[in-house]
Amino acid sequence: MRHILLLLTLTFTSQLYAADGKLLATPGISQIEGAGGGGFVPWAQLAGYGSRDEIAANVFCSGANVDDYDLHVCGAQATFYDRVEFSVAKQKFHVDALNLNIKQHVLGVKARLYGDIVYSRFPQISLGIQHKKLDDPTVAYLLGADEDSGTDVYLAASKLHLGAIGGYNWLWNITARSTEANQTGLLGFGSAERGNQREIVLEASTAILFGRHLALGVEYRQKPDNLGLKEDDWSNVFVAWFPNKVISLTAAWLDLGEIAGAKNQKGAYFSVTGYF
Amino acid sequence: MLTNFRNSFFGACCLLFAGCATTPQTTLYDKLGGEPGIHNIVENLVQEIGRDEQVFHYFAQSRVSRFKENLIEHFCAISDGPCQYTGDNMVDIHTGMNINERDFNHLVDLLINAMDDEGIPHRIQNQLIARLAPLREEIIYR
Numbered sequence: 001m002r003h004i005l006l007l008l009t010l011t012f013t014s015q016l017y018a019a020d021g022k023l024l025a026t027p028g029i030s031q032i033e034g035a036g037g038g039g040f041v042p043w044a045q046l047a048g049y050g051s052r053d054e055i056a057a058n059v060f061c062s063g064a065n066v067d068d069y070d071l072h073v074c075g076a077q078a079t080f081y082d083r084v085e086f087s088v089a090k091q092k093f094h095v096d097a098l099n100l101n102i103k104q105h106v107l108g109v110k111a112r113l114y115g116d117i118v119y120s121r122f123p124q125i126s127l128g129i130q131h132k133k134l135d136d137p138t139v140a141y142l143l144g145a146d147e148d149s150g151t152d153v154y155l156a157a158s159k160l161h162l163g164a165i166g167g168y169n170w171l172w173n174i175t176a177r178s179t180e181a182n183q184t185g186l187l188g189f190g191s192a193e194r195g196n197q198r199e200i201v202l203e204a205s206t207a208i209l210f211g212r213h214l215a216l217g218v219e220y221r222q223k224p225d226n227l228g229l230k231e232d233d234w235s236n237v238f239v240a241w242f243p244n245k246v247i248s249l250t251a252a253w254l255d256l257g258e259i260a261g262a263k264n265q266k267g268a269y270f271s272v273t274g275y276f
Numbered sequence: 277m278l279t280n281f282r283n284s285f286f287g288a289c290c291l292l293f294a295g296c297a298t299t300p301q302t303t304l305y306d307k308l309g310g311e312p313g314i315h316n317i318v319e320n321l322v323q324e325i326g327r328d329e330q331v332f333h334y335f336a337q338s339r340v341s342r343f344k345e346n347l348i349e350h351f352c353a354i355s356d357g358p359c360q361y362t363g364d365n366m367v368d369i370h371t372g373m374n375i376n377e378r379d380f381n382h383l384v385d386l387l388i389n390a391m392d393d394e395g396i397p398h399r400i401q402n403q404l405i406a407r408l409a410p411l412r413e414e415i416i417y418r
Contacts, residue, residue: 021378023385051377082377119412162406167399211398212388 018246018276021051022082024212025242026118026160028171029250030060030273033106033130033184034075034089037156038205039236039252039269040221043173044126044158045117046085046110047077048275049245055080057276066256066267070094071186075106085110085128093186095139097262102186103135110156117171123159130154132185143260144227145188146195152179154203169209171217177201182227183259190226197226207240215240232257236269248273304407305357307400314351318344320390328386331379354407366414373418380416 027045031037036047039062050056061074075089087108092101110128117124130152134140137148158173180190180198190197201224207217218237225231238252252269259265308314322344325335335343352359363369384405391401 021376021381023381051381053376053378119409121410162409163399163402164406167397167402169402 019048019050019054019056019079020245021054022049022245023118024245025209025215025240025248027275029240029248029271030058030062030075030077032062032064032071032073032089032091033108033132033152034073034077034087035108035110035128035130036077036079036085036087038173038207038217038219039238039250039271040219040234041173041175041203041205042108042110042128042130042154042156042177043175043205044112044115044124044156046079046082046112046126047087047273048079050079050082052082054082058273060271060273062250062269062271064254064267064269066254066259066265068096068262068265069259070096083112091186095260098139100139102139104185105133105135106185107131117158117160118162123157126156126158128154128156132181132189134185134188137188140182140186140188141192143182143187143229144192145182146190146192146197147180148188150180150185150189152177152181154178165208170206171209171215172206173204175203177203179224180226181224182229183223183231187227187229187260191228194226197224199224207238213242215242229260230258232259238269246275248275303357304355304400304403305352308351308355308396308404309394310357311352313394313396314348314355314357316394317387317390317396318347318351320393321347321387324386324389325383328382330382331386334373334375334379351404355404366411367418370415370418375416375418377416380412 027048028037028043031039031042035042036045037043048056048058056079059076064071072092073089077085077087079085089106091104094101108130110126113125113127115122115124133149154175154177156173156175161170164170178198178200182188201222203221205217205219207215209215216239221234223231223233234256236252236254238250240248240250242248250271254267254269256265325332346363349359350361353361388401
């Protein structure tokens, strides 16, 4: 229902104004913590189609459904002059076994430090932070987390190579993130037993654009394991469709590994982003 | 007799090697349809620009025939065709136009439309765009 409302709003408001200064599909979509990126990974691109002379605003909703959990996220980004991106995201993580929801808010800022993913000689580089806070840390504390809020800092590099693979455009992104989050913060931050657990994890995405409107890719997100619950790295395979510069639709297949004792969490993911 | 044989032997060798040297190395120029292909792409692009509110003003002062000739020559040269670009350099042409990033990308979209209309496959389009992309810094905000 929320998605339908979003679609309707988009269709009407997009007639009024939309930033459209970047090439189709090049800004990517919205990742689960709200930043412009892939599905899991924040990319160096700033969200939306705003060029150096434009302001862009985007809204998105995503849903993931794996064996024992669901995640619903909605959020928004505002990007100023392709220099800085502000983002908010509200996550609702449903734990089937306990029949309860864990809610988390994420505020993000990302600044473009260098380059343009299409045109500059070297990859585009951006630096970002994500501040996360759980509404109710009961579950996190039960599992041994130290804090109910935390801040990630990441550096991302991204490049689109024109016609690089059999004539198709090829995108890659690598992100290094400093974090103490357990399952991206949904299970709290750090470990009460082991104290400060901040570490650097690597995340990567790559995609081939089959035509102007369709991207096929994979993502990998390394994760820490502060709680000793065998937290696994995440991966996905995605297909993203960009019919125009107003909307994108993404479907993915996720492999989230073990989450809090539940093994082999796999399932589907859908996401829609509207660009203004 | 022997000389004749030698001559024809060398002649055959020459032919053979010459044959090797000119084995059709398909250039991007060929893939774009050669001279007529590039002519049509540029013709389509000019039509696109003429209909376009966003970027037409940049071209309003240009002489269309000269613009077409220069662009055909430029596309031909950059795609390894049998041409030498003799026009002015990119910086000189675009200085004072103050083309911004958004309008530049819009022009890329128009070029894509122009190539679509000429039936140039997506993968070939990307190769031409890849060769033109490095020129952007000599074109925008001048």
